[in-house]
Each structure stands twice: as structure tokens, then as C-alpha cells.
Amino acid sequence: MSEFSNHLTIKDIAKLSGVSKSTVSRVINHDPMVKETTRNKVMAIIEQYQFTPSKSARAMRGYGNKVIGIVVTRLDSMSENQAVRAMLPILYQYGYDPIIIESQFSVDKVEEHLTMLKEKQADGVIIFAFTGLEPSLLSFWKSKSVIMARSYPDFTCVCYDDIGAVTTLLEYLHQSKHHQKIGFIGIEQHDQTTGALRYQAYMDYCQQNQISPNAYLGNLSYRSGYELAQSILSLSPTAIVCATDAIALGLNKYLQQNQLEHIVVASIGNSELLNFLFPNTLTVELGFDKAGTYAAKELLSMLQNTTLAKTITVPSTLIFNE
Numbered sequence: 645m646s647e648f649s650n651h652l653t654i655k656d657i658a659k660l661s662g663v664s665k666s667t668v669s670r671v672i673n674h675d676p677m678v679k680e681t682t683r684n685k686v687m688a689i690i691e692q693y694q695f696t697p698s699k700s701a702r703a704m705r706g707y708g709n710k711v712i713g714i715v716v717t718r719l720d721s722m723s724e725n726q727a728v729r730a731m732l733p734i735l736y737q738y739g740y741d742p743i744i745i746e747s748q749f750s751v752d753k754v755e756e757h758l759t760m761l762k763e764k765q766a767d768g769v770i771i772f773a774f775t776g777l778e779p780s781l782l783s784f785w786k787s788k789s790v791i792m793a794r795s796y797p798d799f800t801c802v803c804y805d806d807i808g809a810v811t812t813l814l815e816y817l818h819q820s821k822h823h824q825k826i827g828f829i830g831i832e833q834h835d836q837t838t839g840a841l842r843y844q845a846y847m848d849y850c851q852q853n854q855i856s857p858n859a860y861l862g863n864l865s866y867r868s869g870y871e872l873a874q875s876i877l878s879l880s881p882t883a884i885v886c887a888t889d890a891i892a893l894g895l896n897k898y899l900q901q902n903q904l905e906h907i908v909v910a911s912i913g914n915s916e917l918l919n920f921l922f923p924n925t926l927t928v929e930l931g932f933d934k935a936g937t938y939a940a941k942e943l944l945s946m947l948q949n950t951t952l953a954k955t956i957t958v959p960s961t962l963i964f965n966e
């Protein structure tokens with residue numbers, strides 16, 4: 645709406661809506677106490693004039709920029725994307741602006757990002773943690789952070805059921821489908837969760853059920869699954885459990901190229917991409933979206949009241965894609 649609308653202030657919106665300035669600011673800041681009829685009236689004017697409160701105006705008036713930093717490890721991670729996608733609508737609903745930044749598993753980068761977020765006076769952070777990221781680095785944020793994918797004492801953390809997911813797949817393949825030769829392609833054990841926990845769960849199950857282990861470990865890439873395929877096939881497995889969907893995509897590609905699709909592939913993740921390309925893959929869902937929802941809600945409740953630190957482990961579920 646013309647040049648005029650770009651210069652509108654909260655005072656103008658208040659006048660046009662027939663409410664006070666403070667009511668307009670409460671609508672802008674998603675105050676749940678504002679009556680729905682008032683909110684609708686103000687929002688109609690805001691939309692009509694395409695009014696955007698400037699951040700400096702909000703800050704000067706003491707509303708502050710409500711900012712949450714989200715530090716992901718990889719912008720191209722399917723699992724982290726799913727979790728972040730679940731967080732965003734909740735943060736928006738409560739008037740927070742998310743700042744999404746990537747650490748690439750670098751402790752230095754996390755430190756740099758957290759310093760920037762501190763300088764910007766971010767209200768809170770959600771950090772996708774990884775092996776080597778020490779809790780001491782996060783101490784400033786203890787009461788206003790949620791840590792994803794790893795558990796740290798005295799912090800609020802959202803974790804995945806790494807051991808349960810592997811065990812569920814093995815039980816199904818071994819007990820229900822009677823596979824005896826089950827291989828495993830995982831992640832190197834310096835990665836303590838996706839790597840060591842999932843590999844250890846496989847080894848434990850093999851030991852408890854007299855299965856000869858056949859395991860190869862690599863990294864989180866599709867290529868790793870593809871490249872380890874040939875080695876694992878040397879012991880002629882009838883089923884192969886993959887620690888992640890990316891590994892399963894690589895393995896499935898190899899099996900398809902070599903017409904070995906009779907080998908059952910099982911995976912942990914249940915991503916849309918894997919389901920679309922290789923719908924026969926047996927999957928366990930870790931609940932990345934649920935984890936994102938828990939994280940956003942926990943952080944918001946921490947920011948509103950003092951809550952005790954807790955670790956939430958999202959339960960895993962076996963999915964039957966018929």
C-alpha cells in the first residue's frame with residue numbers, strides 16, 4: 645500500500661484499528677491474553693497496510709527481538725531438517741525469530757556461533773550436539789538451551805532410542821522373519837551415538853542370539869553405504885541393517901545395480917527419500933519431528949518458568965510400509 649504504509653508506526657496502526665498502542669504491540673508479540681476479536685481487527689489493519697514493525701522499533705519500545713538460535717551440524721541432514729521443520733512453527737507461534745546456523749561438527753564453529761548469539765542477546769538456543777562438544781562450552785546457556793541427540797548432565801536434552809531402534813530391527817528380522825545371516829553397516833565408533841551405540845547394540849544382539857557378526861563401519865554419507873556394500877556381501881547376508889537412511893540409500897543403490905534386490909535392507913530413520921526410492925526397505929522411525937516438537941516446547945517453557953533439566957528419549961517405532 646503505497647509509500648505511506650512503509651512509514652506507518654504502531655501508533656498509526658493503533659489509531660486505524662481503534663485500540664491502544666500497547667494492544668497493537670501485544671498482538672504483534674503473540675500475547676495469548678488478547679481477545680480474538682481484537683486480534684483479528686488489528687491483524688486485518690496490519691495486513692491491509694502490509695505493516696512490518698521494524699526490529700529497532702520493537703527493541704526501542706522494549707519488546708525486544710525475540711530470537712532463538714538453532715545450531716545444526718549439517719544443513720543437508722535429513723534428520724536434522726525434519727526436527728527443525730517441526731520446531732519452526734512453534735517458535736513462530738510464540739513470536740520468536742529463529743537464526744539457523746551450521747557447525748559442520750566443529751567445536752570452534754559452535755563456539756563462534758554461541759558468541760555471536762550471546763552478543764545478539766538471543767533468548768535461547770537449540771544445539772544439535774556431537775561427540776567432542778564439551779558441556780563446559782555450553783554452560784552460559786544451561787538454563788536457556790535444549791541439546792539435541794546427546795545427553796549432558798544438568799542440561800535439557802532430547803535424545804534418540806539408538807539401542808532400541810537397532811534391537812527392534814534385529815528382533816523382527818531374526819525372530820519374525822527367521823534371518824540368520826544379518827549384516828550391519830554403521831558409522832565409526834568415534835561418533836558415540838549413531839556410531840558406537842548402534843554398532844554395540846548390533847554386536848550385543850549377535851552375541852546373545854548366536855549370530856556371527858558381519859559389520860562394517862564408515863561415515864554418514866550415501867557413498868559410505870555404497871562403498872561398504874561389496875565387503876559386507878562377502879559373507880552372503882540375507883538381511884543388512886543400516887545405521888542410517890543415508891547408508892541404506894547407498895547400499896540399496898549398490899544392490900539394485902548388481903541385481904541383488906532379494907537381500908532385505910533395514911534402516912533407521914524412515915525418511916521420505918528412502919521410502920520413495922526404495923519402498924521395500926524395512927525401517928524404524930526415530931521420531932525426528934517429535935524430537936523437534938519436544939525441543940521447541942521445552943525451550944519455550946524454560947524461557948517462561950524455571951524448569952528442571954531433563955532428558956527426553958523419543959521412542960522408536962517399527963514401520964511397515966506395505
Ligand SMILES: O=P(O)(O)OC[C@H]1O[C@H](O[C@H]2O[C@H](CO)[C@@H](O)[C@H](O)[C@H]2O)[C@H](O)[C@@H](O)[C@@H]1O
Pocket residue numbers: 717720721722723724772773774775792793794804835836837838839864887888889890912913930
Ligand atoms: O543422514 P541424516 O539424516 O543426517 O541422519 C543421520 C543421523 O544424524 C543424526 O546424528 C548425527 O548428528 C547428530 C547431531 O544431530 C550427532 O550427535 C550424531 O553424532 C551424528 O551421527 C541423528 O541424531 C541420527 O539419529 C541420524 O541417524
